Amino acid sequence: AQSVTQPDIHITVSEGASLELRCNYSYGATPYLFWYVQSPGQGLQLLLKYFSGDTLVQGIKGFEAEFKRSQSSFNLRKPSVHWSDAAEYFCAVGAGGTASKLTFGTGTRLQVTL
Amino acid sequence: EPEVTQTPSHQVTQMGQEVILRCVPISNHLYFYWYRQILGQKVEFLVSFYNNEISEKSEIFDDQFSVERPDGSNFTLKIRSTKLEDSAMYFCASSEAGLTNEKLFFGSGTQLSVL
Numbered sequence: 265a266q267s268v269t270q271p272d273i274h275i276t277v278s279e280g281a282s283l284e285l286r287c288n289y290s291y292g293a294t295p296y297l298f299w300y301v302q303s304p305g306q307g308l309q310l311l312l313k314y315f316s317g318d319t320l321v322q323g324i325k326g327f328e329a330e331f332k333r334s335q336s337s338f339n340l341r342k343p344s345v346h347w348s349d350a351a352e353y354f355c356a357v358g359a360g361g362t363a364s365k366l367t368f369g370t371g372t373r374l375q376v377t378l
Numbered sequence: 379e380p381e382v383t384q385t386p387s388h389q390v391t392q393m394g395q396e397v398i399l400r401c402v403p404i405s406n407h408l409y410f411y412w413y414r415q416i417l418g419q420k421v422e423f424l425v426s427f428y429n430n431e432i433s434e435k436s437e438i439f440d441d442q443f444s445v446e447r448p449d450g451s452n453f454t455l456k457i458r459s460t461k462l463e464d465s466a467m468y469f470c471a472s473s474e475a476g477l478t479n480e481k482l483f484f485g486s487g488t489q490l491s492v493l
Contacts, residue, residue, distance in 0.1 A: 268420075300484075307382065307469065307484035308421070354421060365434055366413075366482070368421035 266291040266357050270369035278377050279347050285340040285372050287329075287355030296358030297338040298366065299329055303351045311353075314338065325349070350376045380404045384470050384485035391460055391492055399455045399488045401470030410453045411471040411482065412445065414438075421469065427453065460492045 267290045277283055289295055296315050300308040312323025319331040329340045338355060352373050356366040383402040391397050403410050412424040426433040427445050444456045453472075457464055467489050471482040 305486060307384075307486040308471075308482075309484070310481050313481075356421075365411075365423050365426060366421075367423070368413075370418075370420050 266295070266367045268355050268357050268367055268369035270353075270355055270372050272372045273370070274373045274375070276375040276377060277345050280344050283340075283342045283345045283349070283374070285353050285355075285374070287338045287340065287369060288336050289338060289355070289357045290336065291357050295338075297329075297331060298356040298358070299323065299327070299338075299340050300354045300356060300368075301325075301351045302354065302371075308354065311340070345374075345376055347376045347378060350374055380483070382470055382472055382483050382485035384468075384488050386488060387486070388489045389491070391490070393462060393492055394459050397457050397460055397490065399457075399468050399470075399490070401453045401455070401472075401485055402451055403453055403470070403472030404474075404483055405451070407472035407474050407483070409433075409473045409475065410445075410447070411473075412455045413469040413471065413484075414466040415469070415487075416463075416466040424455075457490075460490075462492050465490055465492045 269288045271286050298313045299311040301311050302308050311327050312321050312329055314321050314331045322328050327342050329338055331338050352371045354371045355369040385400045410427045413421050415421045423436050425435040425439045442458045446454050467487045469487045470485045473482050
């Protein structure tokens with residue numbers, strides 16, 4: 265069965281600093297990988313996804329993520345964090361090679377200090 | 379951007395009562411889903427629905443749960459006899475296509491509290 269681990273429950277960074285949120289997955293085949301963001305009172309918004317091809321994927325809001333098969337990782341990065349990036353971030357893997365049934369991690373709550 | 383709408387945003391019910399959570403997916407979408415998130419835990423898949431039938435369901439989705447698309451716009455999740463452990467945030471999602479879809483659109487959720 266597939267699983268996703270987000271080792272960091274809570275991260276605090278200063279505005280303007282770089283950010284890396286960790287995600288490790290367990291999946292038997294080539295995974296479909298996603299990062300979602302949830303702001304308070306909002307639904308889950310897709311930041312970026314990886315299905316195949318270039319292992320460095322660009323997303324919205326200046327985020328990027330790199331798929332590393334050898335490390336079973338899909339870490340999310342942003343070079344300069346803005347206060348509006350404060351939210352909960354979820355990594356997810358598509359089960360069964362589809363993009364419809366997702367297995368999520370427990371999430372990482374990002375706090376941004378001014 | 380189009381959005382998935384869920385009502386109510388908060389629902390409080392007594393244990394043993396039936397609840398219906400409502401969702402209006404994006405109008406041209408064909409695939410519909412329910413996920414839930416118990417406080418402090420992972421977002422979990424419950425069920426997917428296509429062409430008026432369940433495509434896939436998790437072990438969580440037992441006989442107490444049912445889904446329905448009663449008309450052309452709504453997608454509902456019914457819990458027949460709620461239990462304390464059903465307290466969670468329930469997310470509806472929809473997508474234009476299934477197997478090859480790249481994007482699920484999620485609603486903002488219904489917080490269900492079972493007392």
